[in-house]
Amino acid sequence: MKERPHAAAWRITRIYLIMGCLWILLSDRIVELLAADTAAFRTLSHIKGWLYVGATAALLYTLIKSYLCELETAQHRALQGYHELAAAHQALEDANMKLEEHQEQLRRMAHHDHLTGLPNRRALFQTLSDVLSQEGSCGAVFFTDLDNFKYINDSIGHVAGDELLTRISMRLQEALSPAWHIFRLGGDEFILVLPEAKPLDVEEHARKLHALMGEPFSLKEATVHVTCSTGIALYPAHGNTPENLIKRADIALNRAKDEPASSFAVFDESMEEAMKERLELDQALRMALKKREFTLLYQPQYELATGRISGFEALLRWTRDDGSTVSPAKFIPIAEQSGVIVNIGKWVLSNACRFLRKLHELGYTHLTMSVNVSVLELIHPGYVDKATEIVRSQGLSPQDIELEITESALMESNGLAEAQLFLLKDRGFGIALDDFGTGYSSLNYLRKLPITTLKIDKDFIAAINSSEELSLVGEMIKIGKMMGISVIAEGVEDHSQVEFLTQHHCDKIQGFLFSKPVPEAEAIAKLQAPTA
DSSP states (O other), X not given: OOOOHHHHHHHHHHHHHHHHHHHHHHHHHHHHHHOOSHHHHHHHHHHHHHHHHHHHHHHHHHHHHHHHHHHHHHHHHHHHHHHHHHHHHHHHHHXXXXXXXXXXXXXXXXXXXXXXXXXXXXXXXXXXXXHHHSTTOXXXXXXXXXXXXXXXXXXXXXXXXXXXXXXXXXXXXXXXXXTOXXXXXXXTEEEEEEETXXXXXXXXHHHHHHHHHHSOEEOSSOEEXXXXXXXXXXXXXXXXXXXXHHHHHHHHHHHHHTSSSSOEEEOOTHHHHHHHHHHHHHHHHXXXXXXXXXXXXXXXXXXXXXXXEEEEEEEEEEEOTTSOEEOHHHHXXXXXXXXXXXXXXXXXXXXXXXXXXXXXXXXXXXXXXXXXXXXXXXXXXXHHHHHHHHHHHTTOOGGGEEEEEEHHHHHHTTTSSHHHHHHHHHHTOEEEEEEETSSOOOHHHHHTSOOSEEEEOHHHHHTTTSHHHHHHHHHHHHHHHHHTOEXXXXXXXXXHHHHHHHHTTOOEEOSTTTOOOBOHHHHHHHHHSOOO
C-alpha cells in the first residue's frame, strides 16, 4: 500500500532522530574512553563531528534516494497507466467511429439496393411521402419492368442478369436529368418519380425512357437487347399516398404488358376492374390443372396436293368448373407471366402425344402432331430432355412432333431461344414458325433459324382478296419454298383462298372451311370419313 507524503516524511524524520540520538550517546562515551587529554578529546570530537556529518549525509542520501526511487517507480507506473488509458481512449474513439460508420452503412443498406446501389422500396416510400406532403405538388410515377427478363436469367445465367440490372441502373443515372428520382423496387422492376411532370408530357417521357432502355447492353456473357413495359400514375390525380400511386402505376403496367413489347399505359379507373379480374384468373389458373379443367381440341391440317389429313394441331381450351370458358388469348399471357405455362405445356405435350399414339395404333402412322410452345418453356432448364422423354414415353419419336413457336415471341426473346430450337431439331423435332408475317423478321434472320415449317398468319389469309395481300401471301409462300421448308396457311375459310393457295403451291392448309378444332372422337371420325 502506497504511503502518504506526511507518513513518508515522518518515517524519514523518525529514522534520523533515532540514528542521531544513538550517535550522540555512543560517540561521546567512545570519545571519553579513548581521549587521554584535552587535545586528544578535541581532536576526536572534531573527527566525531565530521563522521556525524558524513553519516547523516549518507543516511539522508539513502533515505531520500529510496523515496525518490519509489516516487520514480510510481511516476513510471502512472505514466504507463496514462499511456494505457490514452490507448484505451483512442481504441474507444476508433470503435465509436467504426460503429458510426457501421450505423451509416446499415442506414444506407436499409434505403439502398445492395446490387445496383439505387434507392430501394423504403427510400421510395419516404421520397413519395415527402413529395406528396408539399402543397401543390404534382408529377408522375413511372413503374417500369423488363419484358421477358426471366429468359435472360434462364438462358445465360443469373450472374449475367445481375450484371444487366447493374448496367441498366448506371445508364438511367447517367442519361436522365437530376430531376428524376430512380429506385429499384426488386427483381427487374424500377420506379422513376418525376416531380413537376405535366400530364401531356408523360407519354413523351415514357418513349424516351424506352428508347434509352432499348439500346443494346454489352455484357461479359453476351450482348443483349431488352425491351420494357411501363405503367404511369399521376399525382395527385391518381392518388395522394405512396401506396395508391404505386398500386395504380402497377395496374397500368399490367395493362401495358398486355400490349406488344415496349409499351406503356397511363392509369385510368377502368383498369382496376380489369386488374381484379386478372388476379382472379391467375389464382384460378394455378388450380386448373389439379381440377382437370383443361381440355385439348385438335384441328386437322390438310395436304393441298392430296386433300388428305397429314396431321393435327393440338389447341388448349379452358372450361372452368362453373361452366364458363376462358379464351386462350386471355389466359395464356397470364400463364406465361406467372410461370404456370411450364407445367401446362408439359400437360399439353403429354396428352397430345397420347392421342397421336392412339391414332398410330389405329393405323394412321403417317400423322404428325403440332404443339404450341412458349418461349418461356423453351428456355426452361432441361426442356429439350423433358420434351424428348415425354414423346418417347408414349412410344413415339421426335419426328412425329412439330413444336410451334410464334414469330413475334421468337423475336422478343432476343435470340435466347434459338439455341434450344437447334437442339430440338437435332433430336428430330419439327420446328414451325407460327403466325408468320406478324413479327417482321428479315429473310436473313429466317435463314438462320432451324425451322421446318412456315405457318402464314390467318390475318393475311383473311385479307387475301385484296391485290396487296395476294402479292404478299404469294411472296411468303415463295420464301418458304426458297428455304426448302413446308408452308401451311392458317385460317382458311373460303374456296377462293384455297384456289389461290393451290395456284401458289402452298403445301398445307387448316381452317374452319374444312374443320374447326374438334375433340378426339370427332378427329378420329374425320380420319375415317371417305375422302371427297
